[in-house]
Amino acid sequence: MSDVEWHSVALAPIVLVHGTETLIAERAVRRLRTLAKEADPSVAVHDLSGEAAGPGALTQVASPSLFGEPRFVLVPDLQSAPDALVLEIQEYVKNPEPEVALVLVHRGGNRGKKLLDVLKMAGVPRVDASPVKRAGDKQAFVAAEFARAERRIQPEAVAALVDAFGTDLAELAAISRQLIEDTTPDEGQQAPRITAQDVHAVTAGRVESTAFAVADAAIAGKEQEALQLLAQAQLAGADPVPIVAAIASKMRSLAKVTASGASPRSLGMPDWMLRNLSREARSWTDRSLARSLEAVARADHEVKGAGRDPRWSVQHMVMEICRARRAR
Incomplete structure (x- = not known):
């Protein structure tokens, strides 16, 4: 055999x-x-x-x-x-x-x-189909995922992915695929080599990564999906404070790209991130962004001791972001 x-x-x-x-x-x-x-x-x-x-x-x-x-x-x-x-x-x-x-x-x-x-x-x-247990084997798995997609990735970026998602091979494959898709350039442009900075920008730790998924759904106005992802994170024991922090970071980044003259250098973010955020920002107005940022600031205040129920504060914030997106 x-x-x-x-x-x-x-x-x-x-x-x-x-x-x-x-x-x-x-x-x-x-x-x-x-x-x-x-x-x-x-x-x-x-x-x-x-x-x-x-x-x-x-x-x-x-x-x-x-x-x-x-x-x-x-x-x-x-x-x-x-x-x-x-x-x-x-x-x-x-x-x-x-x-x-x-x-x-x-x-x-x-x-x-x-x-x-x-x-x-x-x-x-x-x-x-034996379980992949050794960190080196998981890194080889990730490297092969990017090689099959004809994409280049730094060894440090491979290690960062395994550190963040190495406990579940299916999750590791999914985040690799997401990173490949998120960094795919427009037609005619050369795909950049994926760096550890790109990986950290996407993952930002397991809890924050879940929060960014909630933020992505909320920013798209998908209230049901965002609340479902939030419920999963809360059931897994995610703390409300880092969830709000991650969503706040995403909302601030979305607001920054709407500024006149925004560029990757001035904002300190990769080209692909600016491109994706700019595309999302087209569905927002200054008024709807302001409403969402107010909801985030209120939730941040409440989960740090000013509110009675931090879980409800986070849920209410997500609903406000979704409704602001739809109201525009």
């Missing part, structure tokens, strides 16, 4: 995706399904899970057909598959069908070990 990376795994009569890291397993399966569709858009896709994983299920979907049409067969939970299906797969490995791509996903554990040994002896390609 030869190990292959999820982003380079190729279609084969049988492929094993083995490990508990959901993000890598899902990406491998998605890539293989896409490759099957690209090879033949008429490929039949079968998911052998739940009731579809009964006795004879694999034989039914993988048996040779008169027209030899291609089939993509997925067993998404091999570690908990019925014994009958496991035994059927063991027999199938001896003589797989050339028009069938069988993808087996085993999410860890000892169950099915005999089948795993059979697959290994047969030389079936294996995607290792």
Whole structure:
């Protein structure tokens, strides 16, 4: 059995995706399904899970057909598959069908070990979806995310991303994708190398990053989304003071870019940040910005001891920002 990376795994009569890291397993399966569709858009896709994983299920979907049409067969939970299906797969490995791509996903554990040994002896390609634990491996993961997007990033920026979001690989991938999108230049311009300053501007710590997400939704006037994000942050134990501070920073930055002659140098911010904020500012007026800044100042005063319920103060501030945006 030869190990292959999820982003380079190729279609084969049988492929094993083995490990508990959901993000890598899902990406491998998605890539293989896409490759099957690209090879033949008429490929039949079968998911052998739940009731579809009964006795004879694999034989039914993988048996040779008169027209030899291609089939993509997925067993998404091999570690908990019925014994009958496991035994059927063991027999199938001896003589797989050339028009069938069988993808087996085993999410860890000892169950099915005999089948795993059979697959290994047969030389079936294996995607290792083991958890990424070492900081160095997580940094390599992030670097690969940017390399595939054909973007350059400083090693210090990679380390900063891992420091802020390294506990969850899916979150690390999501923030990397957001950073790539946020720093993508206009057509015809060269993409800048992403620096640690860019990373800190986007993340600003985990709590502040959540607060910036609340601020982004509020600035766009998406009250329901902003309140939902705020509720999630509060349930996770986020303190009201840094939440207000982060939202205040975002609102002040939005106000600054509306000033005459504003430039990246005069404001001390990257080009891409000024460009994004300027685009957001088009939906605001001086009056609506002033109303929002007043709401932020009031909330800041209340969460620092002047109010009875800091959580309500933050919620009221978010609603005021959303309503000011919509009122203009």
